Amino acid sequence: MREFIRRMLGLSSSQVVPQDGFRTGLQAWVDLVTGEEAGSRTEAMEEIIYARNQRSTSLSLHKLRLSSLPEEIWSLTSLKTLDLSYNKIENLPVGLSQSCCFGNFKS
Amino acid sequence: MEILNLSNNDQLKEISAETLNLPALIYLRLAHNSQLAPSPALLDRLSELETRDCYVRYPDHFSFDIQADLAKTRLVQIATRYKEENAIEATNPISNTTELLHRFLSEGIKQRGGIKGILKSTTPTLEILEKNPNHLKWAEEIATAYLDGCVNQPVAGWSEISALASIAAAPTMLEKLESAKHLLVNDRVKEFVSRVFGSSQVEVEAGNALLREVHEKLLSEGVITKPWLAVPGRIANEGTVSYWLTPERVQEFRDQIEPLLQKKPEELAEFLLESVHCKTWGEINFPEQLKAINNPYELNRAKRLKEFEEMSQGQDREALTQKFAEIQKTLEDENYATVSEKIATLTRDTLAMEMRSSAAGAVTEASATSITANSAIINRRISL
Numbered sequence: 001m002r003e004f005i006r007r008m009l010g011l012s013s014s015q016v017v018p019q020d021g022f023r024t025g026l027q028a029w030v031d032l033v034t035g036e037e038a039g040s041r042t043e044a045m046e047e048i049i050y051a052r053n054q055r056s057t058s059l060s061l062h063k064l065r066l067s068s069l070p071e072e073i074w075s076l077t078s079l080k081t082l083d084l085s086y087n088k089i090e091n092l093p094v095g096l097s098q099s100c101c102f103g104n105f106k107s
Numbered sequence: 108m109e110i111l112n113l114s115n116n117d118q119l120k121e122i123s124a125e126t127l128n129l130p131a132l133i134y135l136r137l138a139h140n141s142q143l144a145p146s147p148a149l150l151d152r153l154s155e156l157e158t159r160d161c162y163v164r165y166p167d168h169f170s171f172d173i174q175a176d177l178a179k180t181r182l183v184q185i186a187t188r189y190k191e192e193n194a195i196e197a198t199n200p201i202s203n204t205t206e207l208l209h210r211f212l213s214e215g216i217k218q219r220g221g222i223k224g225i226l227k228s229t230t231p232t233l234e235i236l237e238k239n240p241n242h243l244k245w246a247e248e249i250a251t252a253y254l255d256g257c258v259n260q261p262v263a264g265w266s267e268i269s270a271l272a273s274i275a276a277a278p279t280m281l282e283k284l285e286s287a288k289h290l291l292v293n294d295r296v297k298e299f300v301s302r303v304f305g306s307s308q309v310e311v312e313a314g315n316a317l318l319r320e321v322h323e324k325l326l327s328e329g330v331i332t333k334p335w336l337a338v339p340g341r342i343a344n345e346g347t348v349s350y351w352l353t354p355e356r357v358q359e360f361r362d363q364i365e366p367l368l369q370k371k372p373e374e375l376a377e378f379l380l381e382s383v384h385c386k387t388w389g390e391i392n393f394p395e396q397l398k399a400i401n402n403p404y405e406l407n408r409a410k411r412l413k414e415f416e417e418m419s420q421g422q423d424r425e426a427l428t429q430k431f432a433e434i435q436k437t438l439e440d441e442n443y444a445t446v447s448e449k450i451a452t453l454t455r456d457t458l459a460m461e462m463r464s465s466a467a468g469a470v471t472e473a474s475a476t477s478i479t480a481n482s483a484i485i486n487r488r489i490s491l
Contacts, residue, residue, distance in 0.1 A: 067118065081110040085136065088118045092126045 022072055023049065029070035040064040052076055062086050069093065114138040114164065124152040132161045134257075138206075140166045157215060160344060162257040165213045167206070172222045175212040178229050181237070182208050189240035203250035204243060204268075211265045214258035215343035228269070228337040235272040241394060242275055245387045258343045259311040266318065267293060269337035271384075275391045280457045281465070283392060284375045288368065289335040290384060291375075293318060295364050303351070313348040315339040320357045321364070330368055376458055380451045386443070389450035400449055404442045411438065 026048060030041040044061050048070070051059040058081035059073075066087040073082075074093070108129050113119065114136040121144055127135070135156060137143065143166050153163050170176050182205055190196070212229065216222050236242050246268050253264025270289040277283040296318045304310040322338045325331045370378060379388055389397050415434055419427050 062112070079108060080131075081112075082108060083112040084116065085112045086115040089113070089116045090118045090120065092113075092119070092122055 022052070022075070025072045026070050029068075029072075033067075037065060037067065040066055045070070048073055048076070051079070057081065059083070108132055110134045112136040114140065117141050119143050121146070122149055124148040127152050127156065132156060134162045136164045137166050138164045141168060145169045154217070157217065163214065164210065167209050169213060171213055171216060172226075174226050175222055178212060178226060178233060179205070179209060181233050185233070185236050185240045186243060189243045192240060203254060204246045207250040207253060207261050207264050207268075210254070210258065210261040214261070218341065218343040219258075219262075219339075220341035224340050228265070228340070231336050232265070232269040232272045235276045239275070242272065242391070245271065245390050248387075256311060259315050262315055262339050262342070263311050266315075266337045266339060270335065271387060271391060273336045274388070280376075280392075280454070280461050281372055284372045284379070284458070287375065287379055287384075287388075288331065289338075291367055291379070291382070292321065292364055294382070295367065296321070296360070299360050299363065309344075309347045312342060312344050313351060315342050316345055316348055316352050317357065317360060320352065321361055324357060324361055325368075372458060372462070373455075376454050380447070380454060385447055385450060388454070389446060393450060393453050396449060396453060397446060400446055401442070404438075404445075408435075408438050408442075 026045045030038060030045055033041060041064075044064050044066060047059060047061060050056070052075075055078040056076075057078055059076065059079055060083040061069075062083045063086040066084075067090055069084070069089065069092070071093055109131050111129070111132060111134070113122075115138070117140065119140050120142045122137075127149075135153075143149075145166075145168075150169075153165070157163055186205065208229070212222070212225060216225065219225060236246065249268050249271065250264055253260045253267070267290070270286070270293055273286045273289065274283045277286045296314050300310050300314045300317060304313055316339075319339050319342070322331075322335055326334060367378075379385070412431070412434065415431065419430070
């Protein structure tokens with residue numbers, strides 16, 4: 001089953017399959033809206049999952065017309081660059097400062 | 108998190124200070140967030156980030172100083188006049204120059220010694236642009252090249268626009284050529300610094316700092332008597348290049364530009380005409396004459412392209428597009444050659460005329476001095 005999910009997500013055998021809670025949380029965020037934004041959120045969700053699995057240092061969600069961000073984004077501890085430009089974001093959760101930066105303290 | 112780009116989120120109304128508690132942040136972009144409220148807590152946090160050497164790109168409507176706001180409004184008014192005079196649609200923004208000025212007046216203010224000094228280097232250039240809003244045409248092109256990086260890019264961009272503005276403001280060709288030394292030294296600074304740093308991020312910091320040092324040196328030596336406009340003062344993140352900017356290095360550069368500074372006006376003119384600034388030089392100094400060339404060119408271009416379209420009916424679209432681009436390029440090259448030649452002729456003729464009248468003036472002055480001296484001798488003899 002785990003191998004099947006890996007293949008579905010395009011992961012190699014050494015990569016971690018996202019935990020259910022992570023994916024469920026993202027899916028719940030996608031399901032909050034309908035229509036055009038639901039499509040954008042699905043695209044964003046895929047990017048976020050990919051970034052998490054690859055331990056990417058950068059993530060671009062620009063020009064997706066997002067009105068909010070999923071809290072899960074802040075658990076991407078390897079991120080150094082986050083591009084959220086050209087969206088319709090109304091609020092930024094405080095979680096941004098509480099999680100994803102701790103690995104990258106500057107001296 | 109080191110880089111966070113939140114620009115162009117026009118629904119974003121609030122960012123709590125806690126959200127930006129990002130100790131490793133080195134670049135925060137908030138440009139064009141037109142509804143973001145500049146709350147005191149947010150401004151304090153942004154200021155704190157800047158103190159920690161984080162570049163912050165502020166939204167255009169954030170206000171830090173009433174004089175700075177007035178300067179920005181002044182440029183917007185100049186842009187409005189430019190658009191009216193040139194029948195450009197009001198919705199078409201002169202966005203690069205205004206954005207450059209906004210960044211020049213908002214980023215890294217404390218590190219650059221405070222807003223008062225920065226404003227001083229803004230006013231003369233704005234006055235020149237105000238006298239002739241058409242200067243925005245070339246200013247806009249210059250500004251485009253200086254919007255990507257940190258605050259030192261807009262500082263370098265404003266310095267270059269100011270160098271060109273001072274050429275525009277100079278009343279005679281001789282004075283224009285004297286003013287052009289700022290522009291040409293600027294070019295040499297860029298060459299010198301890029302040889303050392305390549306495309307490193309600190310290249311522009313080094314360039315701004317070197318320009319400031321050599322400018323001070325030239326003033327103290329009396330090589331230039333009038334300070335150049337908008338030469339950077341204190342520079343943001345100068346610490347990153349201070350190890351490199353030794354007095355020996357400044358002297359080395361100073362020695363390298365000696366031949367440039369020693370050029371006679373006619374040599375300087377030829378040098379400038381051969382440089383990348385030739386077209387801008389023409390636009391600044393001979394706008395009417397260039398219009399006389401460009402208008403028939405535009406008509407000819409439209410006519411020839413229409414002919415080509417008619418001839419090419421039914422042909423392969425891709426091949427057609429390529430051929431079309433080639434024709435456009437040929438026409439542009441032809442026009443550029445004509446324009447460059449015209450600029451060269453006008454520059455040489457104006458300079459020659461000024462030098463002749465200057466020489467005649469010198470002769471007249473010398474004659475007058477001689478007559479006065481002779482009269483004095485005669486008077487003395489009479490009195491004896």
